Amino acid sequence: MKQTTHTDYLQHTLKQPIHFIGRGLHTGKHVSLTLHPAAPDTGYVFCRTDLQPPYNVVPARWMTVTETRLSTTIGNNHGVTVTTVEHLVAALFACGVDNCHIEIDGPEIPIMDGSAKPFVEQIIAIGTETQKKKRMALVMKEELWVNEGNASAGIMPFPEPWMDMSIDFKSKAIGQQNISVKLDQKNFSDYICAARTFGFSEHVETMKTLGLAQGGSMRNAILVENDMVANPEGLRFDNEFVRHKMVDAVGDLALLGVHIVGRFVGNRSGHRLNNQLLRKLMYKEDTWALTTLEDAIVNWDQIMEDPARQGWQFEF
Template sequence: MGFLLQSFQTTIAKSVSLSGIGVHSGTPVNLIFLPSDPNTGIVFHRLDSAGAGHEIKALISEVGTTDLSTTLTNRDGVSVSTVEHVMAAISGAGIDNLTIRIDGPEVPIVDGTSAAFLAAFDQAGLVAQMAKRRYIRVLKPSRIEAGASWAEFRPYDGTRYEVEIDFETPVIGRQAFTGDMSEAVFREEISRARTFGFMRDVEKLWAAGLALASSLDNSLVIGDDHNIINPGGLRFKDEFVRHKTLDAVGDLALAGSPFIGCFRSYRGGHRLNAMALRALLSDPSGFEIVEMPDQAGQAASLGAVNAAVFAPR
């Protein structure tokens, strides 16, 4: 195949912590990442939540609002928001099982990228587990449209992203990222791309009591003169679409397993990403669950397995 398949699930080797500020609440928040058993998946635990309903699974079935970020909400109404950057880092690092203890309602924004989360996982180290990794292989095209925007999954011999954005402001314009995704590509080309916004919009959010911690330290900001306010300018000439790709990696990680296929989007965002993933998983004929075989010499061959259908809500 055109990319490296990993046979076994992974988790981190030891616990590691990270602290920061919630971008919308403006309040401090602490994360503790803990190793987790095989087939656990990614699970958040709200330490500040009373009662038994503090566990939130990082799955598309738990996705609630997607207006400014991706929020997960369990059946008890307990939520954790702005999960996309940490989920992108988890996916990019190739982590399957992880417990995330968090003492607030929002994942810290840190510097507006996935880099700090990757650094935490590097510090902890990864270990392979004695359980096969399962993949979602796309079997036929699945497409959704919303006005001028659209997103789709297509069969592909690898894991590929083709993300295109189109803004009227000349500093962004029309940009596209296309390429096969791997740990190296994510780390080197995607993970450091910052979230971005317009100064006029940030001021409106501040007035509404949102984005209270948004700053030049964690956001790429475009001023009223259509120029970038941040000292030092861009990290990449197409940093805007690279961050949109980062968001897509994080949002699609909520499938519960890595996908084999091509994800394409035009003028997308968190809502469109969630809609596309739900559409794919709503049609059992559109995908299959596969894993690497045990036999030596068949590293490029995938075998279909019987597994519960990923049910979007």
Template sequence: MSILNQKTINKNITFKGVGLHGGLEVTMTLKPAVPNSGIIFKRTDLKKNNIIIPNIFNVSSALFCTTISNEEGVSVSTLEHLMGALFGLGIDNALIEIDNYEVPILDGSAKIFVEEILKVGIKTSSVPIKIIKIEKKIEFIDGNKKISIEPSKVSLDIDFELKYENTLIGEQRNSIKVYESDLSDIYNSRTFCLYEDVEKLKEMGLAKGGNLENAVVVKDNKVLNEGGLRNEKEFVNHKILDCMGDLYLAGYRIIGKIVCSQGGHKLTNQLLREVFENDQNFSLIEIKEKSLPHAFINKSNLRSIA
């Protein structure tokens, strides 16, 4: 079967942990799904109106995390790390059953999601994937923050820059090709914050489940976590992971080039809303055998299916 066909996981995977912001215990199970079903969340703690479909127009909040809601106001939040893992591994279809409103933060990265998916393996169907091909350059600017997307021949490139006054974080920039690059450092990079912001977040009713086991905390020029950073660009690499997860709310993998400076969940969502408000900006293409060169094939997909 072609690697350009739709994929799901081989069997159920259950994750247990706490939500980063709510601090509540949550159990979440990823289940295989049939082709063309996409990614679906189901709130098992509710008996009705409990289906939430990840979609850029379903984003109800992008403050410190991404939250999606259905028409009845039922939501799932902090889904960006999980969605980034699914996007990077090429998982097109999955049912995600969750018994609370927030995806477990685990270690603050996508590392555990990726490891557990690779353990059970990935199942390839006989149904071709669909991709979104960007046709025109679109840019969104909000003060000193900016993001753009433009056409690319066969890849999804993400060029991300962050700038912090904190001297340890400082200015970091990295660029990856999602379907070609080794994404290990991206998956492994954890969410982070400044020490002086921790109390502010808690006063806002956020970060109730946060600790040094699931977030990098920087105080002055020191990382407070035992063991320090996982890679030298962990801060910007985590931003790239977030960006991947938020991009997957488009519903399909994307062919295009993203350039972002000092962005986040809100900026990515605002850009995608502009893209999809005009069907001249993109094309939805079903990929047949040999429709794309091997550059489109993610190396991690090859490893997981081998």
């Protein structure tokens, strides 16, 4: 087991730029993407290089989410958007990259192979650089939930970052699946990041009519057809579907901008519900305390026992 070190509590950025090229899943447009090192407290900031500055900058935060239909889209006050950010953001966050300036020459992040694995592999290969600012963390002191129909998402007190996800589809190819893991770089890179996005053959034509899934194929998604997986290579994991839902949740929750020391529980939850949870969380300040990640982990018991402990104010 990896021992926690002092640098684990400090912010990190990339050691050098990383470049990707690919096609957007929904727009079908070919795009060039470059990840750059960024200063402490920058977070994740996108820059549309195909548009004119200064209107082309889009911060990736929970309050800049503008659309959650089939993917997470962020936008700025000038109407500039970046679509399908969740896999990249999940990879950055899980690999310990706190600050990154992201240049993209189109409207959508390339889907790559449909998972976060290509991003994770390159981030690990390049490595990260320690910065002289502490990581912040939100410590859950009370549980908080959002519900929509038979779906729910919540976060409850827990002494370390943890995630539970469960899904239930009528398709026999999927059915009921669940997974529960500690959220750290090793677990994400070993067990989660390679899980691909998925879709159903009966929905393809409708999505294309709506202008979605224009770049989708069995090279970048799992296709479920007649209750069977149509991809010749099959699945990467028996429960690849729920693992991918966890990839999405990691990316969606990373838009909070700080670590969450608590246990996320998603039941049939997706991008919309994940973002609703963060929005409710930010307006229920009595359910959490904001402090440094080191304080959150080392002094979790004391934080939980102190009813007045609220920590710093959250900066939006």
